[in-house]
Amino acid sequence: MASNRHLGRVIVLQSLYEYELRTLAHDPEVDLDIIVAKNIEPYEKTLGDTEFVYNLAHQVSQNFEQLDKVLQPMAPEWPIDSISAIDRNVLRMGLYELSECRDKIPPKVAINEAVELAKAFGSDNSSRFVNGVLGTAYKELGISEEENYGPNNKTKTKESAKSGGDDGIQESRATDESKSADESESGQSDKSDGPANKEDA
Secondary structure, three states: OOOOOOHHHHHHHHHHHHHHHHHHOOOOOOOOOHHHHHHHHHHHHHHHHHHHHHHHHHHHOOHHHHHHHHHHHOOOOOOOHEOOHHHHHHHHHHHHHHHHHHOOOHHHHHHHEEEHHHEEEEEEOOHHHHHHHEEEEEEEHHHHHHHHOOOOOOOHHHHHHHOOOOOOHOOOOOOOHHHHHHHHHOOOOOOOOOOOOOOOO
C-alpha cells in the first residue's frame, strides 16, 4: 500500500500540538506514542506508512529545544514561545525535515508541506509566516538546487524534472505549493504579516 505522507504530517502536527500542551500543563499521563496511536486509528488503512508518523513525531519532540534555538534568529520579531502552538510545531516539523531529511525528502517538498499545514490549521497569516521563516532556513542551510529533485535524480535539470516526472517533485501536489517554495527560495514572501498570536500555549 502506498503511503500518504501528507496525511501522516497532519497526524504528526495534531499529535505534537496535543503533546506539547499537555506537557506544559504538567499532565503526568502524557505519552506521545498513545497520542499518535489515537490520531492514527481513524486513518490507518488510508495512511499506510505508520512508521513515518511515529518517527517524525518522536524526532521533532525530542528536539523541541534545539529546533527552537535555530528558528528564533530566523524570526527575531516573534519569540518562539509567543506564537501559536500550531505555527510553532509546523515550523519545527519543517525545519527538521529540511535539515535532517534532505537525503529522503526534497527540500522544497518539505517547505511546501509545511506551508500547506499552516494554511489548513493556522491563522490567515500563518502560511506566509511559515514560508518566510523556512525560506530563510533554506538559504542558511546552504541547500543546493539539485537537492530538490530527490536523492536519485540530483543530476536532473529543472526542465528534465518537469518533463520526466520526478517522484520527489510530484509530492508537491498543487501549483500554489510550488509557488510558495519558489518564493521562499528567492526571499520574496511577505514576512511582515507575522504568525498567529499566542492563544494556546
